[in-house]
Amino acid sequence: MCLACDFRFGPVRGRRAFLFAAGAAVAAPALAQVEVGEASVARNLVPAENIERAGVQQYHQLLAQARAKGLLAPDGNAQLQRLRAIASKIIPYTAQWNPRAAAWKWEVNLIASKQINAFCMPGGKIAFFTGILDQLKLSDDEVAMVMGHEMAHALREHARARLAKNAGTGAALSIAAQLLGLGQAGDLAARAGTQLITLKFSRSDETDADLVGLELAARAGYDPKASVSLWTKMAKASKSEGALGFLSTHPSGPDRIKVLQANLPKVEGLSGRLQRGG
Helix, strand or coil, X not given: CCCCCCECCCCCCHHHHHHHHHHHXXXXXXXXXXXXXXXXXXXXXXXXXXXXXXXXXXXXXXXHHXXXXXXXXXXXXXXXXXXXXXXXXXXXXXXXXXXXXXXXXXXXEEECCCCCCEEEECCCEEEEEHHHHHHHCCCXXXXXXXXXXXXXXXXXXXXXXXXXXXXXXXXXXXXXXXXXXXXXXXXHHHHHHHHHHHCCCCHHHHHHHHXXXXXXXXXXXXXXXXXXXXXXXXXXXXXXXXXXXXXCCCCCCHHHHHHHHHHHHHHHHHHHHHHCCX
């Protein structure tokens, strides 16, 4: 039985369209309600298709390990079905932020772990740990904010940019060499993928993901105010040992909440408009 949830949106329309899509993800879409800067041009040092391939390979390795330990939720799992239903509402809006996402084979899976964590790998590979759902008791709106945030990191190609910026030092140099096809290919998924999961983004990347994720979730019909309640819960959970997985790369704080609160008026009408069919 297939444990992956595969959402496919439209065929790839030839190499010219593919190349256009690769370059079109730099700026925010014209109809964006939130204001974010252009994605870093440094990411051009690492081909998008290479980092997506690395992310997909590492994701499938992670699933295989979880399955072998009996930790991967089966398709009938209620929490997994809930996650996939939320993702299915958000995914149609992702290509507005990165045209490459229209050809991604989106997957959503759930891993049994007390750790408070979730991520979206380049290429649209999403994983939640049960800890983030159970310990924070997330509502559907809050789950959508987490998911939108993680999707935004992938859509805005933050990992690609960070690896390119760090390509001149230590392990990052080796990883970048693998992604560029300059090293031994057999090591690519284990090393590059591990780096993608644990990569710490800059504060500007985190703000970018917060705002893009906020708009994605709002367009999908979820309550934007859940972004504030989510990060309030995160702040309270920061003292918990299980929260370190997520909060080590997504630090909470009053500044984060203030930025989200300031942007609520820009997106609050989106979910209501969709619910009214407008």
